[in-house]
Amino acid sequence: MTETTVTSPGTPGGPPGTAGGTGRGPSGLRLARFRDLALVPAILLLVVVGALIEPAFLSGDNLTNVLQQQTELSLLVLAEAVILIAGKFDLSLESTVGLAPALGVALVIPAASNGLGTDWPAALGIPICLLIGVLVGAFNGLLILRFKLSAFIVTLGMLIVLRGLQIGFTGGQNLFALPDSFLYLGNARWVGLPASVWICGLAYAIGIVALGYFRHGRSVYAIGGNVDAARAAGVRTDRVLWTVFMIGGLLAALAGLLMTGRLGSVAASQGNGMIFTVFAAAVIGGVSLDGGKGTLFGALCGVLVLGLINNILTLAGVSAQWIQAIYGGIILIALMLARVTSGKAQD
Amino acid sequence: MRSSATIGVALSALTLTLAACGSSTPSSPSASAQGGSAAAGGKIGIDFPRTDSDFWNSYNKYVPKLAGELGVDLMPPTNSQNDVAKLVSNTQALVSQGAKAIVMAPQDTGAIATTLDQLAGKNIPVVTVDTRPDKGKTFMVVRADNRAYGEKACEFLGEQLKGKGKVVEFQGSLSSVNGRDRSEAFAECMKANYPGITVFAEPTEWEGTKASAALQTRLTQHPDINGIYMQAGGVFLAPTLQLLKSKNLLVPPTDPKHIFIISNDGIPQEFQAIRDGQIDATVSQPADLYAKWALSYAKAALEGKTFAPGKTDHDSTIVDVGGGRLEDQLPAPLVTKENVDDPNLWGNQVG
Numbered sequence: 254m255t256e257t258t259v260t261s262p263g264t265p266g267g268p269p270g271t272a273g274g275t276g277r278g279p280s281g282l283r284l285a286r287f288r289d290l291a292l293v294p295a296i297l298l299l300v301v302v303g304a305l306i307e308p309a310f311l312s313g314d315n316l317t318n319v320l321q322q323q324t325e326l327s328l329l330v331l332a333e334a335v336i337l338i339a340g341k342f343d344l345s346l347e348s349t350v351g352l353a354p355a356l357g358v359a360l361v362i363p364a365a366s367n368g369l370g371t372d373w374p375a376a377l378g379i380p381i382c383l384l385i386g387v388l389v390g391a392f393n394g395l396l397i398l399r400f401k402l403s404a405f406i407v408t409l410g411m412l413i414v415l416r417g418l419q420i421g422f423t424g425g426q427n428l429f430a431l432p433d434s435f436l437y438l439g440n441a442r443w444v445g446l447p448a449s450v451w452i453c454g455l456a457y458a459i460g461i462v463a464l465g466y467f468r469h470g471r472s473v474y475a476i477g478g479n480v481d482a483a484r485a486a487g488v489r490t491d492r493v494l495w496t497v498f499m500i501g502g503l504l505a506a507l508a509g510l511l512m513t514g515r516l517g518s519v520a521a522s523q524g525n526g527m528i529f530t531v532f533a534a535a536v537i538g539g540v541s542l543d544g545g546k547g548t549l550f551g552a553l554c555g556v557l558v559l560g561l562i563n564n565i566l567t568l569a570g571v572s573a574q575w576i577q578a579i580y581g582g583i584i585l586i587a588l589m590l591a592r593v594t595s596g597k598a599q600d
Numbered sequence: 601m602r603s604s605a606t607i608g609v610a611l612s613a614l615t616l617t618l619a620a621c622g623s624s625t626p627s628s629p630s631a632s633a634q635g636g637s638a639a640a641g642g643k644i645g646i647d648f649p650r651t652d653s654d655f656w657n658s659y660n661k662y663v664p665k666l667a668g669e670l671g672v673d674l675m676p677p678t679n680s681q682n683d684v685a686k687l688v689s690n691t692q693a694l695v696s697q698g699a700k701a702i703v704m705a706p707q708d709t710g711a712i713a714t715t716l717d718q719l720a721g722k723n724i725p726v727v728t729v730d731t732r733p734d735k736g737k738t739f740m741v742v743r744a745d746n747r748a749y750g751e752k753a754c755e756f757l758g759e760q761l762k763g764k765g766k767v768v769e770f771q772g773s774l775s776s777v778n779g780r781d782r783s784e785a786f787a788e789c790m791k792a793n794y795p796g797i798t799v800f801a802e803p804t805e806w807e808g809t810k811a812s813a814a815l816q817t818r819l820t821q822h823p824d825i826n827g828i829y830m831q832a833g834g835v836f837l838a839p840t841l842q843l844l845k846s847k848n849l850l851v852p853p854t855d856p857k858h859i860f861i862i863s864n865d866g867i868p869q870e871f872q873a874i875r876d877g878q879i880d881a882t883v884s885q886p887a888d889l890y891a892k893w894a895l896s897y898a899k900a901a902l903e904g905k906t907f908a909p910g911k912t913d914h915d916s917t918i919v920d921v922g923g924g925r926l927e928d929q930l931p932a933p934l935v936t937k938e939n940v941d942d943p944n945l946w947g948n949q950v951g
Contacts, residue, residue, distance in 0.1 A: 309821040318820055322813040425651035429838055429869050440846050516808050517842025520835060521652035567817045573774050573783075573803035 291539060291595035292554035295587040299561040307568040315564070317446060321515070323560035324449040325350070327553060328508035329527060330534045331453075331460055332501035334552040337535060338464070339497050340477035340544025341397065344408040346505040346531065348415035349389050350524030353506035354513040355419045357382030358428050358435060366430030367423060375432040379510065386506025389415065390499035397498070398491045412528070420521055428519040439514015449511045456504065460549045469493060477544030534559050537588060558587050644898045645675045645699030647690045649707050649730070650682040654834045654867040655887055658950050659729075662891035672895050675699055684708040688715050695724060701739075701898040705729040709777045712736065725901035729894045731777050732927060740897040740907065740918075741927040742890060746778045749883045750785030752934050753829045753862045756881050758794040760827070760860045766798045767827035768818055770811045770836050774803070782831050782864065797827070806832060812839040819847065826859055833863035833870040833882055841878055852877045866935060866947045874940045881936045888946040889914075889930045897928070 303310035329346050336343045361378045362368035373381075389411065396407045441448040464470035475483040476490050484490045513519050532542075538555025540547030562583050566576055644667075648660050660677070667674040675694060680687035687706055694702060702724060706712040709731050716736025719726050725739035732741045757767055769786060772779025783801065790799050800822075802814035811830070819825055830836035844850045844859065851858050863870050866884025873879045893914070900907075909920045916930045935945060942948065 307821060312820065314820045315817065318813075318816045322816065325809075420652055425653070425657050427654060427834065427838065436842075440842070512809065515842065516812055516839040517845075518808075518838030520808055520838075522807075563813065564817055567802065567814050568821055570800060573771055573801060576803050 290554075291591040292537070292551065292558055292587070294594045295590045296554060296557055296561065298590065299558065299565065299587075303561065303565045303568070306565060310565070310568055315568075317450070319557075319560045319564045320450045321447045322563070323556050324447070324453045325508040325512040325515075326527065326530060326534065326559070327453050327556040328456060328504045328511070329531045330538070330552050330556050331456055331549060332504035333528075333531050334535050334538070334540045334547060334549055335460065335464070335473060335497055336501050337540050337542060337544060338477045338547055339473045339494055340480060341494065341497070342404040342408055343390075343393060343498065343501050344405070344528050345389065345393060345411035345415055346501060347524040347526070347528040348412045348419070349386055349502055349505035350509035350512060350527065351519070351522070352415045352419040352509075353382045353385040353389075354435065354509040355423055355428060355519045355521075355523070356385055357510075358431055358513070358519055359422055361432055362428070362430050367426040367428055368430075369422065375434060378432050379434055382510055383503055383506050386502040386504070386509075387499050388502070389505075390502025391495070393502070394495040394498040398494055416525070423519075423521060425521050427521055429517075431513065431517065431519075435510065436514050436517065439511050439516070449515070452507070452511070456507075457549060457553055464549060469496075473497060474545055477546070479545070530559065533584065537584065537591070539591070559584070562587075642700035642902060643673045643675050643698055644701045644703060644895065644902070645691075645694030645697070646677045646703040646894075647687055647694070647705070648677050648679045649687075649705040651679055652682075654869070655832075655865050655885060658867075658887040658946060659891055661950070662888050662946075663895070666888075666891050667895055670892075670895050670899060672899050674895070680704075682707050684711040687712065691715055691719070695719070695722065699724065701725045701727070701902050703727045703729060703894045703898050706731055706733055707776060710734045725898070727894050727897045727901070729890050732921060732925075734777075738925055739901045741921070741925065742893045742897060743927055743929060744885050744890075744932040745929040746781035747785035748929075748932060749831075749864050749885075750782040750787075751789045752883050752932075753782075753864070754786050754789035754793070756862050756934065757827045757829060757860060758790070758797065760880065761794075761797060763794045764796040765826040766800070766822050766824060767829060768815055768825055769799055769801045770804050770814070770828070770830040770832075770840075771801050772831040773805045779806070779831060786829060800825075804836070806835055808835045808839040811836045812843050815840060815843055819843075819849075828859055828861045830861070830863045833865035834867055837863060837867075837870055837873060837879070841873065850878055853880065866945060868947045868950060871935065871940050871945070871947050874935065874937055877937075881934060883932050884935050884945050884947060885932055886930050886946060888949070893928060893930065 309315055329350070332346055333343060357378045359367070359369045360371050360381055361373045361375045363372055364370035393408055393411060396402050397404045438448055438452070443451050464473060472483060472488040472493050475486070475488055476493060480490055509524065512523060534555035535547070535552050536542065536555070537558060538547070538552035540552050562580060566580060571579055646663060648656065650656050651660065663677065664674065675697060678690035678694060680690050684706065687704060691702060691704065702719060704726065706728060712733050713735040716726060716733060716738065720737040726737070727740050727742060728738050729742050732743060769783070771783045774780055774783065787799065787801070790797055800818055802811065802818070804810040804814065815828070828840065830840060840861070841850060849857060849859055861879040863879055863882040864885065866882050870879065870882045874882065907918055907926055909918050909926065911917055912928065916928055918926050918928050921927045933945070
């Protein structure tokens with residue numbers, strides 16, 4: 254996608270095109286597209302290995318499980334990928350996954366079930382949850398864009414603050430008594446697939462189209478590539494970045510909502526530690542930590558790779574002592590495979 | 601990769617800073633204990649291991665209450681949030697504030713050893729709750745017999761399933777002594793007594809999401825699974841019930857499709873699930889006894905009392921776990937439909 258960034262209007266100061274993208278005509282274009290698919294061979298290999306290890310792997314039920322178990326992670330990766338492409342960081346997403354649904358639930362359930370005692374109408378729960386996500390993103394944006402603080406440290410601080418707020422508001426309790434609206438999205442099935450899978454599919458489709466073909470989406474790449482050049486070219490960089498942070502918060506709250514529904518409770522540690530997996534998936538999927546590079550399709554492939562590995566390790570019954578070592582090892586192999594098949598240096 | 605390293609460094613730097621701040625901040629509920637009669641020997645410092653689980657929240661509530669009843673001069677408790685680095689700095693802060701005895705619950709049982717040595721050097725007796733440090737001097741370890749949890753779960757499932765079937769086990773973190781003890785005892789008992797039962801041990805690191813994903817996958821692979829052992833009800837109960845509900849497997853014990861479930865912890869939600877016929881049993885981990893005996897032993901240490909291995913006056917056994925280290929193994933009752941309404945269970949005493 255770097256290639257298209259360079260040729261897109263309004264980014265004269267963008268990074269120079271990498272070899273192969275420009276000036277090679279149709280074949281170069283095809284090769285560029287192929288690089289989006291760098292992880293596909295790894296995914297195919299995992300599918301073959303999975304099928305060999307356990308025949309039940311290829312059953313529709315099992316593959317649906319893999320997709321459903323990855324929905325929350327995939328929404329976080331979508332959010333993080335867009336933010337990384339814009340050249341920023343957001344570590345606080347994992348805490349939003351816990352705080353947003355926890356507050357949404359605590360404000361509407363009675364105090365007897367560990368609620369806050371406000372007893373607001375249950376219909377407000379989900380809007381509150383999503384609103385909190387947006388507010389967190391907006392606050393991150395305020396600190397980073399207005400006060401010019403480092404995105405890394407701001408969101409690291411927010412990660413801790415938000416988790417602390419959740420524990421403070423709920424007194425560290427898990428929330429068990431959930432309104433039905435919270436359970437619905439995590440459990441419903443639409444046309445044979447879990448609702449959460451449709452939601453994620455839709456979110457990625459919108460993201461891919463927006464980043465690929467819309468002016469604001471393209472400007473995210475421009476900002477991540479060279480923010481000064483983008484500004485000089487007339488992109489309202491702060492406004493775009495602020496929007497990106499708010500969308501990131503919204504997606505994290507949505508992920509929290511789905512996870513709450515699927516697990517039937519809001520754990521005090523919900524989402525804790527997820528951010529490392531989020532970064533792993535994004536980077537395996539080819540999103541650069543330096544900004545301006547990577548595709549959402551690639552990030553989605555990264556999520557699928559991690560999900561398939563998890564599933565295969567469970568099916569194979571790998572012993573608890575070794576599972577982490579094998580998990581990490583397979584990720585490294587997948588990365589190498591992607592490097593070999595795409596021929597592109599990773600960063 | 602470099603960025604992840606930076607994340608790590610920054611994270612640990614930040615947690616250290618926070619720990620430093622946190623160590624001097626007293627938690628609120630202790631104020632009531634301050635008025636208790638100043639016992640002989642001086643103040644007792646206590647560190648809570650975490651505030652994000654129902655079990656530990658109950659323990660945290662029992663401590664100031666029982667301190668008042670026992671007449672212990674309790675200092676404002678600190679909270680180490682499941683982080684051994686914070687526990688170390690909290691302990692140092694408590695000592696510098698004048699603690700003569702320390703009660704702690706180190707969740708990382710290896711890394712606390714040097715701190716224990718330092719405290720021993722200052723003649724400050726330490727009582728640990730729930731976990732037994734791998735090394736280092738302790739006055740007393742107050743702990744339920746976690747191997748018994750695994751054995752009770754194994755016997756219960758073995759009997760209910762009549763020695764045949766497939767059982768999913770949600771293992772706790774194997775880096776914690778409690779997760780290890782429960783997993784080992786369960787595995788040994790199953791192997792010795794019920795060879796007809798296949799056990800699928802799922803590593804979960806005490807995380808509900810991992811347990812849910814593993815169970816979902818396993819049920820697809822083996823739809824005839826008929827037993828589940830979860831090593832911590834607080835984290836696994838809701839995800840398990842939610843998943844079984846969505847698969848229409850949450851049926852009463854009389855139905856042949858019923859999956860027999862035994863849990864560990866004894867929180868109120870588990871009791872409710874037992875009453876509703878959703879799960880079959882749990883082993884109640886005694887939060888109240890933990891608080892009571894931890895404080896009692898700390899007080900006794902200051903009064904110069906000593907203890908020897910053998911039966912105690914409160915239905916438990918003090919055992920020498922090696923090197924002269926004593927451990928008071930408190931009883932952990934099995935709770936089933938028959939005794940779930942027993943008012944003596946701590947899960948029935950919390951609101």
